[in-house]
Amino acid sequence: MTRAPVIAIDGPSGSGKGTVGRRVAAALGWHVLDSGALYRLAGLAGARAGLAPGDEAGHARIAGAMDIRFGAGRDGEQTVLLGGEDVTAAIRSETAGNRASQVAGFPTVRAALAGRQRQFARPPGLVADGRDMGSVIFPDAVLKVFLTASAVERAQRRLKQLRGQGIEVDLAVLTREIAERDHRDTTRSVAPLIAAPGAVVLDSTGLKPEAVVERILELARQRGVGA
Numbered sequence: 001m002t003r004a005p006v007i008a009i010d011g012p013s014g015s016g017k018g019t020v021g022r023r024v025a026a027a028l029g030w031h032v033l034d035s036g037a038l039y040r041l042a043g044l045a046g047a048r049a050g051l052a053p054g055d056e057a058g059h060a061r062i063a064g065a066m067d068i069r070f071g072a073g074r075d076g077e078q079t080v081l082l083g084g085e086d087v088t089a090a091i092r093s094e095t096a097g098n099r100a101s102q103v104a105g106f107p108t109v110r111a112a113l114a115g116r117q118r119q120f121a122r123p124p125g126l127v128a129d130g131r132d133m134g135s136v137i138f139p140d141a142v143l144k145v146f147l148t149a150s151a152v153e154r155a156q157r158r159l160k161q162l163r164g165q166g167i168e169v170d171l172a173v174l175t176r177e178i179a180e181r182d183h184r185d186t187t188r189s190v191a192p193l194i195a196a197p198g199a200v201v202l203d204s205t206g207l208k209p210e211a212v213v214e215r216i217l218e219l220a221r222q223r224g225v226g227a
Contacts, residue, residue, distance in 0.1 A: 005125040005225055007216070008134035011147035012182050012193060013097065014154030016204050016212065020147065021129035022078070023213045028127070028226045033120040034070075034078060035130030035137070036100065038113050040091035041066055041082055043099035053102050060108035068116075094162075094169065094177060101181045104131070105188040125225070131185055134196030142223050145216055146195035149205045154178055 007024065011017045018034055025032035042063040051058040069081040080088045090096060103109055117137050120126050128137065134144035149157075155175040162169050185193040195201055200219055204212050220226045 004121050004123045006121055006133075006138045006141040007125070007127045007143045007145070007220060007225070008138050008141040008196070008199075009127065009129040009145045009147055009216070010131055010133050010135070010193070010196065010199070011129075011145075012131075012149075012154065012185065013101075013178055014158050015147045015149050016157070016209060017129040017147045019209050020204075020212050020216065021127045023209060024216050024220075025127035027213065027217055028125060028220070030125040030127050031120060031122060032078075033117060033126055033128040033130075033133075035113075035117055035128060035133060037070075037078075037080055037091060038063075038068070038116065039100040039104045039109075040096045041068060041080065041087070042109060042113070043103045044087060044091055044096055045082060046103065047099060053099060056106040056108055059103050059106055060112050063103075063109045064112040089165070092165075093167075094174070098177065098181065101184050105184065105190065107190045110190055131193045132191040134199050135194060136191045139196070142225055143216070143220050144196045144199035145219070146199045146201045147212070148201065148203055151175060151178055151182070153205050 009017045009021050022032055042059055045062045045066055046059045049062060067083045071079045071081065079086060080091060114137060120128065121138065134141050152175065155171060155178050158178070159169060159171050159174055202212060202215060217226060
Protein backbone atom coordinates (compact mmCIF):
# COMPACT_ATOMS: atom_id res chain seq x y z
CA MET A 1 0.00 0.00 0.00
CA THR A 2 1.15 3.54 -0.68
CA ARG A 3 1.84 5.84 2.27
CA ALA A 4 -0.43 8.64 1.02
CA PRO A 5 -3.38 8.98 -1.36
CA VAL A 6 -2.40 8.98 -5.02
CA ILE A 7 -4.11 10.21 -8.16
CA ALA A 8 -2.55 8.45 -11.15
CA ILE A 9 -2.80 10.09 -14.56
CA ASP A 10 -1.54 7.98 -17.45
CA GLY A 11 -1.65 8.58 -21.17
CA PRO A 12 0.32 8.90 -24.39
CA SER A 13 2.76 11.66 -25.26
CA GLY A 14 1.07 15.00 -25.83
CA SER A 15 -2.18 14.11 -24.08
CA GLY A 16 -1.64 16.98 -21.63
CA LYS A 17 -1.14 14.83 -18.55
CA GLY A 18 1.88 16.84 -17.34
CA THR A 19 0.11 20.20 -17.43
CA VAL A 20 -3.08 18.74 -16.00
CA GLY A 21 -1.23 16.82 -13.31
CA ARG A 22 0.59 19.91 -12.06
CA ARG A 23 -2.63 21.91 -11.92
CA VAL A 24 -4.53 19.18 -10.09
CA ALA A 25 -1.69 18.88 -7.58
CA ALA A 26 -1.66 22.66 -7.07
CA ALA A 27 -5.42 22.71 -6.50
CA LEU A 28 -5.16 19.97 -3.88
CA GLY A 29 -1.90 21.16 -2.32
CA TRP A 30 -0.31 17.78 -3.11
CA HIS A 31 3.09 16.68 -4.37
CA VAL A 32 3.55 15.92 -8.06
CA LEU A 33 5.55 13.27 -9.90
CA ASP A 34 6.45 13.62 -13.56
CA SER A 35 7.60 10.04 -14.09
CA GLY A 36 8.43 10.69 -17.73
CA ALA A 37 11.15 13.08 -16.60
CA LEU A 38 12.93 10.19 -14.88
CA TYR A 39 13.09 8.20 -18.12
CA ARG A 40 14.16 11.27 -20.06
CA LEU A 41 16.91 11.79 -17.49
CA ALA A 42 18.01 8.17 -17.81
CA GLY A 43 18.15 8.54 -21.59
CA LEU A 44 20.02 11.85 -21.39
CA ALA A 45 22.51 10.55 -18.82
CA GLY A 46 23.09 7.46 -20.95
CA ALA A 47 23.68 9.53 -24.08
CA ARG A 48 26.13 11.77 -22.23
CA ALA A 49 27.96 8.69 -21.01
CA GLY A 50 28.30 7.52 -24.58
CA LEU A 51 25.98 4.53 -24.22
CA ALA A 52 24.36 3.03 -27.28
CA PRO A 53 20.54 3.27 -27.21
CA GLY A 54 20.33 -0.52 -26.88
CA ASP A 55 22.72 -0.83 -23.94
CA GLU A 56 20.21 -2.01 -21.32
CA ALA A 57 22.73 -2.87 -18.60
CA GLY A 58 24.45 0.48 -18.93
CA HIS A 59 21.21 2.46 -18.79
CA ALA A 60 19.99 0.45 -15.78
CA ARG A 61 23.23 1.16 -13.94
CA ILE A 62 22.95 4.88 -14.66
CA ALA A 63 19.23 5.00 -13.82
CA GLY A 64 19.92 3.59 -10.37
CA ALA A 65 22.73 6.03 -9.60
CA MET A 66 21.44 9.33 -11.03
CA ASP A 67 21.65 12.39 -8.77
CA ILE A 68 18.23 13.96 -9.43
CA ARG A 69 16.53 16.95 -7.88
CA PHE A 70 13.21 18.54 -8.78
CA GLY A 71 12.44 22.14 -8.01
CA ALA A 72 10.38 25.10 -9.18
CA GLY A 73 11.50 28.09 -11.26
CA ARG A 74 10.39 31.70 -10.87
CA ASP A 75 7.35 31.03 -13.04
CA GLY A 76 6.33 28.09 -10.88
CA GLU A 77 7.17 25.55 -13.57
CA GLN A 78 9.13 22.44 -12.69
CA THR A 79 12.92 22.53 -12.92
CA VAL A 80 15.03 19.38 -13.15
CA LEU A 81 18.63 19.04 -12.01
CA LEU A 82 20.91 16.17 -12.99
CA GLY A 83 24.15 16.08 -11.05
CA GLY A 84 23.51 19.68 -10.03
CA GLU A 85 23.04 20.85 -13.63
CA ASP A 86 19.76 22.33 -14.80
CA VAL A 87 18.66 20.05 -17.64
CA THR A 88 15.01 21.16 -17.74
CA ALA A 89 15.22 22.28 -21.37
CA ALA A 90 17.47 19.43 -22.48
CA ILE A 91 15.07 16.66 -21.41
CA ARG A 92 12.11 18.30 -23.19
CA SER A 93 13.59 17.96 -26.67
CA GLU A 94 12.11 15.49 -29.15
CA THR A 95 15.42 13.63 -29.21
CA ALA A 96 15.27 13.17 -25.43
CA GLY A 97 11.66 12.04 -25.65
CA ASN A 98 12.38 9.42 -28.30
CA ARG A 99 15.39 8.11 -26.38
CA ALA A 100 13.32 7.96 -23.19
CA SER A 101 10.71 5.85 -24.99
CA GLN A 102 13.45 3.42 -26.05
CA VAL A 103 15.02 3.26 -22.59
CA ALA A 104 11.61 2.77 -20.95
CA GLY A 105 11.31 -0.57 -22.74
CA PHE A 106 14.17 -2.05 -20.68
CA PRO A 107 12.87 -4.13 -17.71
CA THR A 108 15.99 -3.44 -15.63
CA VAL A 109 15.68 0.32 -16.12
CA ARG A 110 12.03 0.24 -15.08
CA ALA A 111 12.94 -1.80 -12.00
CA ALA A 112 15.70 0.67 -11.10
CA LEU A 113 13.28 3.61 -11.24
CA ALA A 114 10.19 1.98 -9.69
CA GLY A 115 11.32 2.43 -6.11
CA ARG A 116 12.28 6.05 -6.70
CA GLN A 117 8.83 6.79 -8.07
CA ARG A 118 7.03 5.22 -5.10
CA GLN A 119 9.07 7.37 -2.72
CA PHE A 120 7.20 10.43 -4.04
CA ALA A 121 4.00 9.18 -2.40
CA ARG A 122 4.05 11.13 0.85
CA PRO A 123 1.49 13.19 2.78
CA PRO A 124 -0.72 14.96 2.08
CA GLY A 125 -0.92 13.17 -1.28
CA LEU A 126 0.58 12.73 -4.74
CA VAL A 127 -0.52 13.34 -8.31
CA ALA A 128 1.59 11.08 -10.52
CA ASP A 129 1.59 11.28 -14.30
CA GLY A 130 3.17 8.84 -16.70
CA ARG A 131 2.41 5.70 -18.64
CA ASP A 132 2.17 3.01 -15.95
CA MET A 133 1.35 4.96 -12.79
CA GLY A 134 -2.04 3.33 -12.27
CA SER A 135 -1.23 -0.06 -13.77
CA VAL A 136 2.15 -0.79 -12.15
CA ILE A 137 3.60 1.84 -9.81
CA PHE A 138 0.48 2.83 -7.84
CA PRO A 139 -2.12 0.09 -8.44
CA ASP A 140 -3.92 1.15 -5.23
CA ALA A 141 -4.30 4.79 -6.32
CA VAL A 142 -7.49 6.40 -5.06
CA LEU A 143 -8.20 7.64 -8.60
CA LYS A 144 -6.81 6.40 -11.90
CA VAL A 145 -7.23 8.47 -15.04
CA PHE A 146 -6.21 7.53 -18.58
CA LEU A 147 -5.91 10.81 -20.47
CA THR A 148 -5.82 10.65 -24.25
CA ALA A 149 -6.34 12.79 -27.35
CA SER A 150 -6.15 12.29 -31.09
CA ALA A 151 -2.67 11.88 -32.56
CA VAL A 152 -3.20 14.92 -34.79
CA GLU A 153 -4.14 17.16 -31.88
CA ARG A 154 -1.27 15.88 -29.77
CA ALA A 155 1.16 16.70 -32.58
CA GLN A 156 -0.32 20.19 -32.94
CA ARG A 157 0.00 20.79 -29.20
CA ARG A 158 3.63 19.71 -29.26
CA LEU A 159 4.31 21.89 -32.31
CA LYS A 160 2.91 24.92 -30.49
CA GLN A 161 4.98 24.13 -27.42
CA LEU A 162 8.20 23.77 -29.42
CA ARG A 163 7.58 26.95 -31.40
CA GLY A 164 7.09 28.73 -28.09
CA GLN A 165 10.63 27.63 -27.27
CA GLY A 166 11.91 28.94 -30.58
CA ILE A 167 12.23 25.45 -32.10
CA GLU A 168 10.90 24.85 -35.60
CA VAL A 169 9.64 21.34 -36.34
CA ASP A 170 7.70 19.97 -39.31
CA LEU A 171 4.18 18.91 -38.27
CA ALA A 172 4.26 15.80 -40.47
CA VAL A 173 7.55 14.68 -38.92
CA LEU A 174 6.23 15.37 -35.44
CA THR A 175 3.05 13.40 -36.12
CA ARG A 176 5.06 10.45 -37.39
CA GLU A 177 7.36 10.51 -34.35
CA ILE A 178 4.39 10.58 -31.98
CA ALA A 179 2.81 7.63 -33.80
CA GLU A 180 6.09 5.69 -33.57
CA ARG A 181 6.39 6.48 -29.85
CA ASP A 182 2.80 5.38 -29.29
CA HIS A 183 3.57 2.08 -31.01
CA ARG A 184 6.66 1.45 -28.87
CA ASP A 185 4.86 2.37 -25.66
CA THR A 186 1.75 0.28 -26.31
CA THR A 187 3.52 -2.84 -27.63
CA ARG A 188 6.49 -3.15 -25.27
CA SER A 189 6.54 -6.37 -23.25
CA VAL A 190 7.08 -4.65 -19.89
CA ALA A 191 4.48 -2.20 -18.47
CA PRO A 192 2.89 -1.29 -21.82
CA LEU A 193 0.85 1.88 -22.09
CA ILE A 194 -2.70 0.79 -21.26
CA ALA A 195 -5.64 2.06 -19.26
CA ALA A 196 -5.28 0.50 -15.81
CA PRO A 197 -8.14 -1.59 -14.44
CA GLY A 198 -10.71 0.79 -12.98
CA ALA A 199 -9.26 3.84 -14.74
CA VAL A 200 -11.53 6.60 -16.02
CA VAL A 201 -10.74 7.29 -19.68
CA LEU A 202 -10.82 11.00 -20.54
CA ASP A 203 -10.45 12.22 -24.13
CA SER A 204 -9.02 15.74 -24.04
CA THR A 205 -9.37 16.35 -27.78
CA GLY A 206 -10.77 19.86 -28.19
CA LEU A 207 -10.77 20.55 -24.45
CA LYS A 208 -8.84 23.23 -22.61
CA PRO A 209 -6.67 22.10 -19.68
CA GLU A 210 -8.97 23.88 -17.22
CA ALA A 211 -11.90 21.67 -18.24
CA VAL A 212 -9.87 18.49 -17.84
CA VAL A 213 -8.55 19.62 -14.45
CA GLU A 214 -12.05 20.34 -13.17
CA ARG A 215 -13.27 16.93 -14.35
CA ILE A 216 -10.45 15.18 -12.50
CA LEU A 217 -11.07 17.22 -9.35
CA GLU A 218 -14.75 16.29 -9.60
CA LEU A 219 -13.83 12.61 -9.85
CA ALA A 220 -11.51 13.02 -6.87
CA ARG A 221 -14.28 14.63 -4.80
CA GLN A 222 -16.56 11.70 -5.66
CA ARG A 223 -13.92 9.47 -4.04
CA GLY A 224 -13.70 11.62 -0.93
CA VAL A 225 -10.53 13.46 -1.95
CA GLY A 226 -10.32 17.26 -1.91
CA ALA A 227 -13.92 17.61 -0.80
